[in-house]
Amino acid sequence: MATRNPVSVLELPQQLSFRLPGFQGREGRFIFIPISPGRRGRGSPQNMGMRTCHIRRPKCSVFLQPRWRSTLNAAVPPKTQSNRKLLIGTAIGAVGVGFGLYSYFSLSESKQKHTTGVALTEKLDYTRNDNIVDIKPSREISGPATGIGLDLTLYQYQTCPFCCKVRAFLEFYGIPYKIIEVNPVMRQQLKFSKYKKVPILIAGDKEASKKHQLNDSSVIISILGTFLEDISFGLDSVLKYYVPVAYINEDGKEVEEVMNKYFLMFGDKYKENADTYLKKERQWRKWADSVFVHVLSPNIYRTYDEALQAFNYFSEVGEWEKNFSTIERFIVIYVGATAMYFVGKRLKKKHALKDDVRESLYDTCRQWMKEIGSKKKFMGGDMPNLADLAVYGMLSSIEGCSAFQDLLKNTNIGPWYYNVKEAVVNHHGYQKLKL
Numbered sequence: 001m002a003t004r005n006p007v008s009v010l011e012l013p014q015q016l017s018f019r020l021p022g023f024q025g026r027e028g029r030f031i032f033i034p035i036s037p038g039r040r041g042r043g044s045p046q047n048m049g050m051r052t053c054h055i056r057r058p059k060c061s062v063f064l065q066p067r068w069r070s071t072l073n074a075a076v077p078p079k080t081q082s083n084r085k086l087l088i089g090t091a092i093g094a095v096g097v098g099f100g101l102y103s104y105f106s107l108s109e110s111k112q113k114h115t116t117g118v119a120l121t122e123k124l125d126y127t128r129n130d131n132i133v134d135i136k137p138s139r140e141i142s143g144p145a146t147g148i149g150l151d152l153t154l155y156q157y158q159t160c161p162f163c164c165k166v167r168a169f170l171e172f173y174g175i176p177y178k179i180i181e182v183n184p185v186m187r188q189q190l191k192f193s194k195y196k197k198v199p200i201l202i203a204g205d206k207e208a209s210k211k212h213q214l215n216d217s218s219v220i221i222s223i224l225g226t227f228l229e230d231i232s233f234g235l236d237s238v239l240k241y242y243v244p245v246a247y248i249n250e251d252g253k254e255v256e257e258v259m260n261k262y263f264l265m266f267g268d269k270y271k272e273n274a275d276t277y278l279k280k281e282r283q284w285r286k287w288a289d290s291v292f293v294h295v296l297s298p299n300i301y302r303t304y305d306e307a308l309q310a311f312n313y314f315s316e317v318g319e320w321e322k323n324f325s326t327i328e329r330f331i332v333i334y335v336g337a338t339a340m341y342f343v344g345k346r347l348k349k350k351h352a353l354k355d356d357v358r359e360s361l362y363d364t365c366r367q368w369m370k371e372i373g374s375k376k377k378f379m380g381g382d383m384p385n386l387a388d389l390a391v392y393g394m395l396s397s398i399e400g401c402s403a404f405q406d407l408l409k410n411t412n413i414g415p416w417y418y419n420v421k422e423a424v425v426n427h428h429g430y431q432k433l434k435l
């Protein structure tokens with residue numbers, strides 16, 4: 001059975017390795033094996049399990065289960081924090097509104113955790129979360145694609161580039177959803193979740209009572225993208241193809257990741273050239289997450305004035321006046337801008353950006369435009385594809401900053417950017433849906 005979309009180990013973000021407690025130094029590699037075709041006929045998305053990945057469980061993992069469980073629960077910060085720690089946490093949380101905290105947090109967390117990497121299918125029902133409480137949404141976004149039958153709530157920061165990416169996707173397809181704006185200071189809206197980053201999407205089939213918690217922007221987009229290929233397949237079925245794996249990364253930090261998060265599962269719908277096309281789309285989606293996003297923070301926090309400007313912009317578009325008290329807003333803006341100014345410098349070094357970080361921003365965007373070439377309107381051709389939406393979404397998060405204006409003046413990215421914007425705000429993707 002042909003599918004154009006086999007999971008290739010080479011394309012995985014990094015070699016997935018696991019370390020067993022008491023067996024330091026013994027390492028193994030998970031093996032991706034194809035599973036057998038489903039009972040449904042060739043050519044239908046129901047076949048898509050054919051080439052999806054399953055991860056073979058290390059034989060000894062059975063002994064690890066108690067430790068594993070406690071390890072995964074340990075993702076919740078201990079409740080015994082002192083007030084001082086809480087204050088520091090609050091200030092850091094404030095900073096989280098901006099960009100770059102992703103890397104910032106990764107660095108500090110890796111030192112705190114001593115955990116065991118394990119994987120597996122026991123986590124098949126990972127999306128299940130019974131602790132979700134109904135909070136009044138900050139706002140509701142309407143769209144023509146009401147027929148998809150999903151009830152979606154996005155937990156987000158308005159200007160987080162990963163959240164902007166998910167919103168660009170939802171808007172492009174005209175999918176209605178609710179937004180819960182997370183207060184970056186207290187983050188009380190995320191109490192229900194062990195995963196403490198945004199975006200988080202709570203998704204439920206309208207007729208089913210079960211709600212799923214989807215973490216990570218690319219996971220969210222791939223799951224919804226696959227779902228939209230044939231909505232009759234149902235969200236529950238699609239989720240089975242996106243199994244998260246817990247493992248220890250190179251920094252010694254335990255992370256959970258869906259290893260095929262850049263893959264859409266199409267069954268054998270596409271053939272021939274589609275393989276190359278889709279591979280490119282995946283590569284550039286990954287590039288957006290691992291390269292492009294890292295030039296944004298150092299650019300918008302390049303000087304203290306720019307950092308303040310950025311935070312004032314976040315305040316405006318995130319409606320902080322409505323969401324926070326004046327004192328909270330003040331703290332977020334001034335503490336946040338100061339901290340992010342320094343974090344920006346650290347990120348500049350970490351990601352080896354040029355002395356003038358603007359040059360790195362221009363280079364990165366030129367690289368993107370070169371890939372599109374002069375013959376196509378979008379990387380996706382006449383319509384934006386997921387890579388277009390990812391890069392556009394992330395870039396839109398800095399639209400109100402001077403870095404964005406400089407970018408328009410110094411590169412030819414403007415026409416592409418505004419073309420994607422037009423396609424997004426007018427829900428051009430909706431025409432592609434077969435509802």
Ligand SMILES: N[C@@H](CCC(=O)N[C@@H](CS)C(=O)NCC(=O)O)C(=O)O
Nearest residue numbers: 096101102160162197198199216217
């Ligand atoms: N890989 C994740 C990254 C998400 C992420 O790092 N989000 C940042 C905001 S931009 C975050 O929530 N950081 C933790 C915090 O602010 O507390 C994704 O693609 O969704």
